[in-house]
Amino acid sequence: MTTHMTVATTTDPIDMFDDFLIRALFAGVGVALAAAPLGCFVVWRRMAYFGDATAHAAILGVALSLGFGVSIFLGALAVALAMALTVSNLSERGYGVDTILGVLAHSALAFGLVAVSFLQGVRLDLNSYLFGDILAVSKSDLVVIWSGAALVIGLMIWRWQALLTSTVNRGLAYASGINPKREQQLMTLGLAIVVAVAIKVVGALLIVAMLIIPAAAARAVARSPEAMAFGAAGIGALAAVGGLGLSYQMDTPAGPSIVCAASVLFLAFNLVARVVLKDAR
Template sequence: MSFLDSFLIRAALAGLGVALAAGPLGCFVVWRRMAYFGDATAHAAILGVALSLAFEVPILGGVLLCCLAMAAAVTALTGRGHSSDTILGVAAHSALAFGLVAVSMIPGARVDLSAYLFGDILAVGRGDLAVIWGGGALVLALLWWRWSALLTTTLNADLARASGMDPEREQRYLTFALALVVAVAIKVVGVLLIAALLLIPAAAARPFARTPERMALLAAAVGGLASLGGLRLSFLADTPAGPTIVATAAAIFALAASLSGFRRKVAR
């Protein structure tokens, strides 16, 4: 019997693969206040699923393409008569609505939308694992390569330009990484919850990190703990795995916030 024959082992590895990539990337989402941007990108994934099914191409490619197109459209429209929050809200909900309508119009397609909206981690196969870990490794490699430039442009775009860096180029790298994480995380938590898996571990790690690097590591650890703990709770309580993983992350965040508040009171 192979190590990967157990569906629980495959599910645990899938959760870890997404968490290790989403944690460090989520730190930049928190630092740059890109929560709505992450939502809009994630919701565009449903439209990518519909296009992939309609044209019979791999879902990863369709989702990645639609996520990048959404990110480019939002960037182009921001500042043209509407606030960025308004543009992101319209884009996020419109992409989700158009995606759901498009899926329903595909002739002969029998699609379980809940698997894409909330994830189906227990159905992860060996091929899915290869995609998740391959995509996660690519995201981590990209963050490692551009870490200094991304940090500098996040802190001060003018300082980055003075140092010879291009903030717009770094934003494109970050957008690509975000789209890739969304594409590989669909099986784990679904498009409605991937933004939470980006934000919550990073937010939980923030009070306990003195450096950006430590925050990224702690966020990855929190995400991994939430994935494994949520999967275990889901198995014991017979609850949906994706939402349970996010709920576990939220519980860890609440505990971290309580500990941080207690530490501040003791320090006073």
């Protein structure tokens, strides 16, 4: 008598990351989760232009990274952090913040674009750094993105109350033993990390959109700071999924499609806030 043995085969979960769409999906969600809580503070503190300057500086970081043959993530992070700290220090010395941001943001972007033009074989890839290339995200990129997201989320959880207090009232923060300047520097670090991990997904020109739009959409319906942060994370993740779906179905650029999806959600949530929630009151 012959005995037949059936051997069950299992699929390695890691194999699913061989699909570029799966990698893109996880990359988009990872960036959304990193940007969401930080984006709330950007909205509360009215620091949109600050984030824009930091994101533009990342292009210079990319050029320097390619020129010296180092990690693009590290180069973008270092230059973005240097830009953010420079703006913070100059603004505390009496310079007009809007003027500083205008000069440094466009100067860093221009120097970055000029530097990239001197690097052979890089000019064709410039659009991927300006507008993102989420469909080209690799497994190693995913590790960087989710590590950065975990770091930013951990930072926000650790310093949430201190950041919130210093945002609402600096005097109250000092009375509570909180140093607003230190909290500002920690937020600056978080912003630089978000810029560094998001540049591959949505590009330097669209990073601020992923910081602000989900947070602004959540603000329309949230009733507490914590609810706004969680809502922004959900809206950002939904925008990433919806934008990728739109890009796949209509053959549109993935990064801009994600921002378009976030914009539609912003309009939808504001409509709900004005019509449904207003009537409920």
